[in-house]
Amino acid sequence: MKKSPKVVRSISLRLKDFPGFSQKNLNGLKKYYQSQLKAHPEPEKRVGWKTAESQRVRFEEFTRVGPLKGSKILDVGCGLGAFWGYLQEKEITVTYTGIDLFPEVIQEAQKFYPDAKFEVRHILARPYPARTFDYSFLSGVFNVKVKDNWLYTKTMLRQILLQTKKAVAFNILNADSGLKESNRFVVTPQEITAMARSLGVKKTHLLDHYHHLDITLFLYR
Numbered sequence: 400m401k402k403s404p405k406v407v408r409s410i411s412l413r414l415k416d417f418p419g420f421s422q423k424n425l426n427g428l429k430k431y432y433q434s435q436l437k438a439h440p441e442p443e444k445r446v447g448w449k450t451a452e453s454q455r456v457r458f459e460e461f462t463r464v465g466p467l468k469g470s471k472i473l474d475v476g477c478g479l480g481a482f483w484g485y486l487q488e489k490e491i492t493v494t495y496t497g498i499d500l501f502p503e504v505i506q507e508a509q510k511f512y513p514d515a516k517f518e519v520r521h522i523l524a525r526p527y528p529a530r531t532f533d534y535s536f537l538s539g540v541f542n543v544k545v546k547d548n549w550l551y552t553k554t555m556l557r558q559i560l561l562q563t564k565k566a567v568a569f570n571i572l573n574a575d576s577g578l579k580e581s582n583r584f585v586v587t588p589q590e591i592t593a594m595a596r597s598l599g600v601k602k603t604h605l606l607d608h609y610h611h612l613d614i615t616l617f618l619y620r
């Protein structure tokens with residue numbers, strides 16, 4: 400019997416839950432992801448990546464964070480659920496939850512992966528209880544330029560660390576790559592490592608040789 404589609408509720412995105420954003424930034428974020436979703440047929444382009452390979456190498460780096468098999472993981476900004484697809488393909492069995500801000504995105508994710516758990520949620524507005532997940536991941540979530548990206552990134556990571564037992568892994572654009580897109584937030588490896596250390600984590604680990612535009616950071620609790 401064919402499964403009936405799950406109901407996807409929208410949430411109201413309030414400026415107070417987006418530190419470092421202006422109202423224009425928040426409207427812009429929504430407009431950007433909604434337009435990408437409609438503009439392309441390729442799943443990776445529909446969430447803003449240029450190629451499937453560039454999306455995939457980022458996931459590959461994430462799997463180096465620790466022994467993921469059997470763990471409980473949170474994918475913040477899951478888009479169409481491609482990280483879940485990657486983990487399945489690699490036979491890395493986890494208990495997965497993917498969250499995104501936009502119901503249109505989650506609706507599409509559910510079409511790709513009807514058996515995975517997806518939710519429309521903003522963790523700064525509705526956090527999970529402390530230490531709910533073993534590992535949390537964010538791929539491509541910090542790349543859009545807003546008024547104060549440092550404040551936003553720091554607030555998000557602080558909250559996600561609270562909800563995570565072992566480690567948080569995220570990627571961000573590398574300023575040393577020479578990327579010249581004024582609507583993108585870029586950081587140097589030194590800057591992002593210093594910020595991560597200011598969050599009081601036990602250990603940080605940086606990876607920067609897998610893609611010329613990108614840095615991945617692991618924050619261990």
Ligand SMILES: C[S@@+](CC[C@H](N)C(=O)[O-])C[C@H]1O[C@@H](n2cnc3c(N)ncnc32)[C@H](O)[C@@H]1O
Nearest residue numbers: 432446447475476477478481499500538539540
């Ligand atoms: C570049 S896309 C990447 C999607 C997915 N991680 C992937 O690699 O295929 C970033 C996603 O993060 C979502 N997003 C941005 N800010 C978010 C936030 N604060 N909480 C949850 N999702 C967010 C966007 O809606 C978008 O789907």
